Amino acid sequence: MSIYLLRRAADRASxxxxxxxxxxxxxxxxxILAFLAxxxxxxxxxxxxxxxxxxxxxxxxxxxxxxxxxxxxxxSMAFAFPxxxxxxxxxxxxxxxxALTKALRLAVRSLASVPSVVLGxxxxxxxxxxxxxxxxxxxxxxTLGCLALPTLITASETALQxxxxxxxxxxxxxxxxxxxxxxxxxxxxxxxxxxxxGILCVGRVAGETAPIMFxxxxxxxxxxxRSIFDSVMALPYHIYVLATAGTRIDKTxxxxxxxxxxxxxxxxxxxxxxIVARARLRKRL
Amino acid sequence: xxxxKMVTKSLFMSYSRNAPPALKDVTMDIRANxxxxxxxxxxxxKSTFLRCLNRMNDFVRDARITGRVLLDGMDIYSPEVDVTNxxxxxxxxxxxxxxxxxxxRENVAYGPKLLGARDExxxxxxxxxxxxxxxxxxxxxxxxxxxxxxxxxGQQQRLCIARAIAVEPxxxxxxxxxxxxxxxxxxxxxxxxxxxxxxYTVAIVTHNMQQAARVSDTTxxxxxxxxxxxxxxDVIFTTPTDQxxxxxxxGRFG
Numbered sequence: 001m002s003i004y005l006l007r008r009a010a011d012r013a014s015x016x017x018x019x020x021x022x023x024x025x026x027x028x029x030x031x032i033l034a035f036l037a038x039x040x041x042x043x044x045x046x047x048x049x050x051x052x053x054x055x056x057x058x059x060x061x062x063x064x065x066x067x068x069x070x071x072x073x074x075x076s077m078a079f080a081f082p083x084x085x086x087x088x089x090x091x092x093x094x095x096x097x098x099a100l101t102k103a104l105r106l107a108v109r110s111l112a113s114v115p116s117v118v119l120g121x122x123x124x125x126x127x128x129x130x131x132x133x134x135x136x137x138x139x140x141x142x143t144l145g146c147l148a149l150p151t152l153i154t155a156s157e158t159a160l161q162x163x164x165x166x167x168x169x170x171x172x173x174x175x176x177x178x179x180x181x182x183x184x185x186x187x188x189x190x191x192x193x194x195x196x197x198g199i200l201c202v203g204r205v206a207g208e209t210a211p212i213m214f215x216x217x218x219x220x221x222x223x224x225x226r227s228i229f230d231s232v233m234a235l236p237y238h239i240y241v242l243a244t245a246g247t248r249i250d251k252t253x254x255x256x257x258x259x260x261x262x263x264x265x266x267x268x269x270x271x272x273x274x275i276v277a278r279a280r281l282r283k284r285l
Numbered sequence: 286x287x288x289x290k291m292v293t294k295s296l297f298m299s300y301s302r303n304a305p306p307a308l309k310d311v312t313m314d315i316r317a318n319x320x321x322x323x324x325x326x327x328x329x330x331k332s333t334f335l336r337c338l339n340r341m342n343d344f345v346r347d348a349r350i351t352g353r354v355l356l357d358g359m360d361i362y363s364p365e366v367d368v369t370n371x372x373x374x375x376x377x378x379x380x381x382x383x384x385x386x387x388x389x390r391e392n393v394a395y396g397p398k399l400l401g402a403r404d405e406x407x408x409x410x411x412x413x414x415x416x417x418x419x420x421x422x423x424x425x426x427x428x429x430x431x432x433x434x435x436x437x438x439g440q441q442q443r444l445c446i447a448r449a450i451a452v453e454p455x456x457x458x459x460x461x462x463x464x465x466x467x468x469x470x471x472x473x474x475x476x477x478x479x480x481x482x483x484x485y486t487v488a489i490v491t492h493n494m495q496q497a498a499r500v501s502d503t504t505x506x507x508x509x510x511x512x513x514x515x516x517x518x519d520v521i522f523t524t525p526t527d528q529x530x531x532x533x534x535x536g537r538f539g
Contacts, residue, residue: 096346164383166381167385167386169379170384170385170448171395172344172372173339173372173377174376174395174399174452175370175372175396176369176396180399184395184399189385
């Protein structure tokens with residue numbers, strides 16, 4: 001066979017293989033979504049998303065865990081976003097790559113690979129017991145914040161690295177100090193990328209069960225958390241409870257799938273908001 | 286002939302401890318209210334030299350600089366010098382237009398705001414004057430709030446010049462400011478350079494000898510980190526004393 005035919009055959013085969021793999025991943029995702037929608041859509045109603053759970057979780061809605069999850073996201077991001085972005089700014093703009101920076105970077109990478117249940121136990125020991133925050137929205141939110149930190153730091157660092165050096169040069173050449181340059185030029189330019197990192201983290205934070213089950217999420221709460229020291233219900237933990245702790249499976253199973261759909265919709269909704277916000281920022285830049 | 290605005294004395298610079306020197310014993314004057322051109326082949330040290338004049342080489346971590354650089358007689362490398370104030374006095378325009386991803390107005394207002402300008406009417410006035418000096422006012426006056434990136438490359442470079450002069454520098458350093466521009470935009474920037482020397486001292490690096498001949502009063506020829514020869518531009522281009530200068534300007538190498 002001539003070399004040309006061989007090359008063409010190899011090109012076609014690799015194209016086919018790539019398309020095949022792409023189709024396979026899309027199919028897996030589609031299958032999961034279709035299955036969840038099929039099982040859960042029957043449970044969705046206005047009552048389901050606006051009512052508190054009743055009758056030992058066999059009736060009523062899930063507004064309490066929805067609100068709890070939103071509150072957890074807010075608390076975790078209020079902690080992780082400023083800390084993560086500041087850390088990334090330190091790594092990328094201030095550190096000179098010495099031993100301390102290398103150790104800190106290693107620590108951040110390691111934090112990313114800590115199993116979430118271990119993080120949950122850390123949260124219990126540190127936030128709940130040592131800092132006396134108890135099993136609360138605050139403890140659970142901070143634990144989730146720790147979970148989000150490594151992703152947020154890495155994403156922010158990448159975004160900062162992508163800011164062209166020419167922008168910094170221009171600012172310094174005009175007599176800008178380092179902080180002025182970071183605050184007025186580098187951070188605004190990196191912001192769309194940082195937001196992307198934030199969106200990824202919110203999805204992760206919203207869906208985690210292990211870090212919150214010891215630190216603040218409860219089986220049942222009679223109403224919304226009114227202070228950061230109240231414990232909360234949360235969607236992923238609620239799903240876990242419905243799936244494992246019920247005795248009336250005929251009644252809880254549809255609710256369980258409905259809750260899963262709501263959680264997915266919430267995460268997707270937040271991602272959409274983030275993506276739109278990012279697109280707007282990009283356009284303004 | 287005017288006084289020397291900047292003076293370098295036995296300036297050596299290397300990019301790291303073991304690297305060969307990028308500048309070797311450069312001693313020269315840059316005269317006030319004139320245009321000084323630095324020419325030479327790639328890697329000859331002309332841009333490195335320019336960046337020593339406003340301490341942009343401070344960002345090169347292992348750079349070593351010895352010798353003295355004086356601005357109005359003051360050593361800019363002495364410890365008591367405030368680098369940000371030095372860079373305000375010695376402005377810079379870069380090789381590729383690098384406007385910030387802000388509006389045209391915000392680009393020009395950036396420097397004055399760093400220095401504490403808050404009054405919007407004062408800022409408006411600075412923006413207008415700077416854009417006028419950079420020859421961009423007529424083109425930009427109706428679109429001051431448009432993104433700077435909506436301008437053409439040549440307009441962007443003139444915007445960068447407007448941005449640089451908005452902080453009222455005394456010296457303007459230009460590092461191959463037309464190398465990314467087309468011939469028409471280049472001609473406009475060159476015309477601007479000739480006008481700017483009325484108010485500023487201009488030092489311009491160029492790889493284009495015709496450009497040096499067209500815009501400068503004094504030309505300095507660098508080769509392998511050494512200042513081979515410098516003097517009035519017409520002398521350098523007609524009767525250079527050094528054989529290497531003659532070889533370079535007649536196109537025997539480069």
